[in-house]
Amino acid sequence: MIYGYLLIDLFFEEEPMYKIVRKQILNPSVVLMEISAPYIAKKAKAGQFIIFRIDEKGERVPLTIADYDRENGTVTIIYQIVGKSTMQLSELNEGDTILDFAGPLGVPTHFDEGVKKAAVIGGGVGCAIAYPQAKALHEKGVSVDVIAGFRNKDIVILEDEFKAVSDRLVITTDDGSYGKKGFVTDALKELIDSGTKYDVVVAIGPVPMMKFVSELTRKYGVKTIVSLNPIMIDGTGMCGGCRVTVGGQVKYACVDGPDFDGHLVDFDELSRRNSTYADKEKQEKEHYCRLTEVIKNA
Amino acid sequence: MPNMTPNKIKMPEQDPKVRARNFEEVALGYTKAMAMEEAGRCLNCKHKPCVEGCPVNVRIPEFISEIARGNFKEAYEVITSTNNLPAVCGRVCPQESQCEGKCVRGLKGEPVAIGRLERFAADFVMENEQTKIKKPELNGHKVAVVGSGPAGLTCAADLAKIGYDVTVFEAFHVAGGVLMYGIPEFRLPKAIVQKEIQSLKDLGVKFMTNMVIGKVLSVDELIEEMGFEAVFIGSGAGLPNFMGIEGENLVGVYSANEFLTRINLMKAYLDDYDTPVRNAKAVAVVGGGNVAMDAARSALRLGAEKVYIIYRRSLEELPARREEVHHAMEEGVEFLLLQNPVKIMGDENGRVKAIECVKMELGEPDESGRRKPVEIKGSNFEIEVDTVIMAIGTSPNPLIRSTTKGLEVNRRGCLVVNEDMLTSREGIYAGGDAVTGAATVILAMGAGKKAAKAIDEYITSK
Numbered sequence: 178m179i180y181g182y183l184l185i186d187l188f189f190e191e192e193p194m195y196k197i198v199r200k201q202i203l204n205p206s207v208v209l210m211e212i213s214a215p216y217i218a219k220k221a222k223a224g225q226f227i228i229f230r231i232d233e234k235g236e237r238v239p240l241t242i243a244d245y246d247r248e249n250g251t252v253t254i255i256y257q258i259v260g261k262s263t264m265q266l267s268e269l270n271e272g273d274t275i276l277d278f279a280g281p282l283g284v285p286t287h288f289d290e291g292v293k294k295a296a297v298i299g300g301g302v303g304c305a306i307a308y309p310q311a312k313a314l315h316e317k318g319v320s321v322d323v324i325a326g327f328r329n330k331d332i333v334i335l336e337d338e339f340k341a342v343s344d345r346l347v348i349t350t351d352d353g354s355y356g357k358k359g360f361v362t363d364a365l366k367e368l369i370d371s372g373t374k375y376d377v378v379v380a381i382g383p384v385p386m387m388k389f390v391s392e393l394t395r396k397y398g399v400k401t402i403v404s405l406n407p408i409m410i411d412g413t414g415m416c417g418g419c420r421v422t423v424g425g426q427v428k429y430a431c432v433d434g435p436d437f438d439g440h441l442v443d444f445d446e447l448s449r450r451n452s453t454y455a456d457k458e459k460q461e462k463e464h465y466c467r468l469t470e471v472i473k474n475a
Numbered sequence: 476m477p478n479m480t481p482n483k484i485k486m487p488e489q490d491p492k493v494r495a496r497n498f499e500e501v502a503l504g505y506t507k508a509m510a511m512e513e514a515g516r517c518l519n520c521k522h523k524p525c526v527e528g529c530p531v532n533v534r535i536p537e538f539i540s541e542i543a544r545g546n547f548k549e550a551y552e553v554i555t556s557t558n559n560l561p562a563v564c565g566r567v568c569p570q571e572s573q574c575e576g577k578c579v580r581g582l583k584g585e586p587v588a589i590g591r592l593e594r595f596a597a598d599f600v601m602e603n604e605q606t607k608i609k610k611p612e613l614n615g616h617k618v619a620v621v622g623s624g625p626a627g628l629t630c631a632a633d634l635a636k637i638g639y640d641v642t643v644f645e646a647f648h649v650a651g652g653v654l655m656y657g658i659p660e661f662r663l664p665k666a667i668v669q670k671e672i673q674s675l676k677d678l679g680v681k682f683m684t685n686m687v688i689g690k691v692l693s694v695d696e697l698i699e700e701m702g703f704e705a706v707f708i709g710s711g712a713g714l715p716n717f718m719g720i721e722g723e724n725l726v727g728v729y730s731a732n733e734f735l736t737r738i739n740l741m742k743a744y745l746d747d748y749d750t751p752v753r754n755a756k757a758v759a760v761v762g763g764g765n766v767a768m769d770a771a772r773s774a775l776r777l778g779a780e781k782v783y784i785i786y787r788r789s790l791e792e793l794p795a796r797r798e799e800v801h802h803a804m805e806e807g808v809e810f811l812l813l814q815n816p817v818k819i820m821g822d823e824n825g826r827v828k829a830i831e832c833v834k835m836e837l838g839e840p841d842e843s844g845r846r847k848p849v850e851i852k853g854s855n856f857e858i859e860v861d862t863v864i865m866a867i868g869t870s871p872n873p874l875i876r877s878t879t880k881g882l883e884v885n886r887r888g889c890l891v892v893n894e895d896m897l898t899s900r901e902g903i904y905a906g907g908d909a910v911t912g913a914a915t916v917i918l919a920m921g922a923g924k925k926a927a928k929a930i931d932e933y934i935t936s937k
């Protein structure tokens with residue numbers, strides 16, 4: 178096939194660089210970027226992720242593939258600005274490039290054939306990761322209910338996108354400033370209690386949220402898929418840093434996941450392991466903030 | 476008249492107290508005078524037992540006599556006619572069980588310092604000679620190499636030299652494999668590895684980093700869609716093993732791969748790099764190979780006060796290069812031999828606080844001929860540590876075998892090849908740790924070389 182030759186030659190004119198072709202600020206702390214990465218776009222599937230590194234000194238950071246465009250050769254990422262790397266990324270603009278962008282990593286989400294009705298639940302920026310799953314289910318002809326939870330009205334993201342791929346969209350906010358007041362678990366319980374029968378629930382968000390959704394669905398006996406986000410380095414099964422305990426067995430989230438059966442995951446262990454570098458990350462972020470502050474004010 | 480002193484010329488080294496706190500190279504290298512004097516110890520044996528001990532058959536007495544005569548560039552050329560990476564091999568080969576293990580001078584006194592001389596010749600040329608690389612004329616055939624460790628680099632170099640258009644696909648963001656992410660700076664400066672890679676680029680080899688083969692492209696696609704006529708798989712044995720004991724998922728338990736990658740590849744020890752690594756005070760490293768020594772000595776350099784190596788056999792069985800064991804001891808690593816961990820204990824926040832071990836004794840020899848360690852019942856004891864690093868071996872990553880149809884593997888997950896390094900699939904060759912399981916740099920290079928020859932024969936006879 179000619180396509181392959183062309184791409185590889187184009188790529189090799191210079192060091193491969195991954196260009197930001199679109200940037201959209203979804204809310205004050207969540208950014209969407211479309212990145213030119215033709216090889217990855219060609220192969221990507223819902224549930225997979227990439228690892229980026231901004232520059233020579235940067236960390237390797239995993240982000241879910243929120244969407245892809247096979248024809249234009251782009252991959253969309255949606256990320257929350259939480260620490261130094263995501264902060265630096267958010268400061269780049271259309272036309273800028275990122276040094277490294279590897280993927281698609283992880284196993285694509287797998288849904289059983291018999292699934293007719295699904296609930297997709299996203300918490301905060303977890304909605305970005307839940308969106309491609311809702312879309313994939315919808316495109317398979319499954320009837321999808323989406324429950325998207327946020328702390329308040331100002332940080333609601335992807336509302337239109339979710340509407341387009343769901344039969345029913347429930348937005349919840351912790352303080353009631355938009356949609357229903359309460360947590361996503363309350364909304365899910367209400368839907369199930371009112372007689373909706375789900376073949377599968379997909380829950381993606383902060384670890385406690387996934388844990389509570391899984392505890393709820395366990396009571397109702399509804400199969401639940403969660404997408405785990407342990408700390409990663411290589412993303413290819415080489416460091417073991419991303420290990421999680423699922424059903425009493427050790428799994429590597431980067432190659433065996435990131436999706437797992439929520440009823441089998443040891444969420445408490447995951448929370449503890451994710452806090453390994455909490456102090457250092459806080460320092461780095463503060464250090465970086467002060468630095469940019471000084472530069473901006475200079 | 477050969478120099479009959481029984482000992483090798485001593486290698487100048489950084490003082491153990493100083494070097495235990497920095498990442499600069501430990502062994503500083505011979506001067507010209509030292510190298511010439513050491514070269515004088517070689518007897519230029521007719522039957523050359525040393526050459527047989529070297530997996531790539533470096534013409535040892537020949538290069539050593541060039542050094543003795545002060546012809547360093549000529550010495551380098553003799554070496555590189557069979558070994559593409561002398562600056563690396565001189566530093567990391569387990570010489571005591573290879574070339575130097577067979578040297579007749581070793582019967583009475585120390586063998587000739589073949590490794591150090593090889594390193595000297597390579598360093599000398601790198602520093603003093605502008606070796607201009609001529610890009611060979613392309614022969615119109617394309618070969619893909621998966622993985623850029625010593626196996627892949629050697630295969631790529633040999634093919635590029637005879638005109639093949641070679642592209643190396645590497646999963647990580649830099650090329651070099653274990654030479655970059657595993658072996659630390661203080662033993663193998665990364666600048667040396669990068670120079671070697673640059674010389675491959677000068678030869679015309681293309682490097683595509685960030686390409687996880689099996690995910691972004693399959694081996695079959697490389698052949699069918701991208702037009703590569705043959706593929707060499709040198710993907711190594713990167714999957715870390717754990718012991719399966721209680722507490723291995725506590726915060727503060729690392730695989731050696733993760734610990735060393737954070738340090739070597741992501742440069743966690745330098746302030747201006749972003750990747751973090753925990754500040755450990757007391758570290759237990761489990762295992763006795765090169766990987767364990769590297770992890771232990773890196774932990775010291777990051778500022779740990781206590782570093783223990785826990786190994787279940789005795790000093791004699793330690794599989795690490797002897798020089799590294801010696802260096803580790805000098806630097807203050809404590810060796811807990813004939814002991815084995817049984818459990819790791821954590822505090823209320825799930826962070827490591829101690830490791831429980833049991834004492835061992837050596838029993839009957841097992842299949843490998845080594846005496847099998849057995850537990851001494853009731854001898855359990857605890858050591859207070861805040862970090863545990865598991866360095867008990869690695870196995871090949873299943874990614875490629877699970878995404879390439881018809882690739883035969885053995886029970887340990889290693890690719891099966893014939894004497895030409897050909898796998899069970901036509902046009903797909905493999906070598907290095909992916910075939911042997913974790914082994915050595917020089918064996919991986921030997922495999923890459925053999926495969927290059929076979930690939931050339933395969934393509935030209937098509």
Ligand SMILES: Cc1cc2nc3c(=O)[nH]c(=O)nc-3n(C[C@H](O)[C@H](O)[C@H](O)COP(=O)(O)OP(=O)(O)OC[C@H]3O[C@@H](n4cnc5c(N)ncnc54)[C@H](O)[C@@H]3O)c2cc1C
Pocket residue numbers: 226236238239240241242255256257258259260261262263264302305306405406407408409435451452454455458459461462
């Ligand atoms: C498979 C996978 C997919 C992901 N997809 C997305 C995504 O689509 N969008 C998105 O916004 N984020 C996603 N994440 C999380 C993202 O990788 C982290 O937020 C990232 O490490 C932040 O980097 P940083 O340098 O900006 O912050 P850091 O300085 O690394 O961390 C800042 C804060 O985030 C916490 N943290 C660090 N790493 C993680 C982690 N892996 N998960 C959760 N918290 C962490 C730290 O404890 C700290 O409090 C994903 C993670 C994984 C493993």
Ligand SMILES: Cc1cc2nc3c(=O)[nH]c(=O)nc-3n(C[C@H](O)[C@H](O)[C@H](O)COP(=O)(O)OP(=O)(O)OC[C@H]3O[C@@H](n4cnc5c(N)ncnc54)[C@H](O)[C@@H]3O)c2cc1C
Pocket residue numbers: 567568569621622623624625626627644645646647650651652653654657658659686687688689709710711712713735765766769796872874875906907908909913914915916917919
């Ligand atoms: C810490 C440590 C210290 C060591 N010390 C010594 C020593 O002193 N002396 C000695 O002789 N040996 C030593 N070894 C062993 C030696 O490094 C290895 O035997 C040797 O590197 C094997 O070479 P290789 O080319 O087969 O594989 P590797 O060096 O492992 O390289 C494999 C490469 O393939 C890449 N890869 C894997 N999968 C894919 C994929 N799907 N797609 C694309 N790329 C992929 C990997 O990222 C890696 O870069 C040490 C090993 C370690 C870990």
Ligand code: SF4
Pocket residue numbers: 528529530531532533535558564565568570573574575589590593917
């Ligand atoms: S390549 Fe290694 S084994 Fe061969 S001569 Fe050099 S140091 Fe010795």
Ligand code: SF4
Pocket residue numbers: 516517518519520523524525526535536577578579580587589
């Ligand atoms: S065996 Fe030793 S002394 Fe003899 S040729 Fe080889 S290096 Fe020289």
Ligand code: FES
Pocket residue numbers: 408409410411412413414415416417418419420429430431432
């Ligand atoms: S990220 Fe290293 S094994 Fe998963």
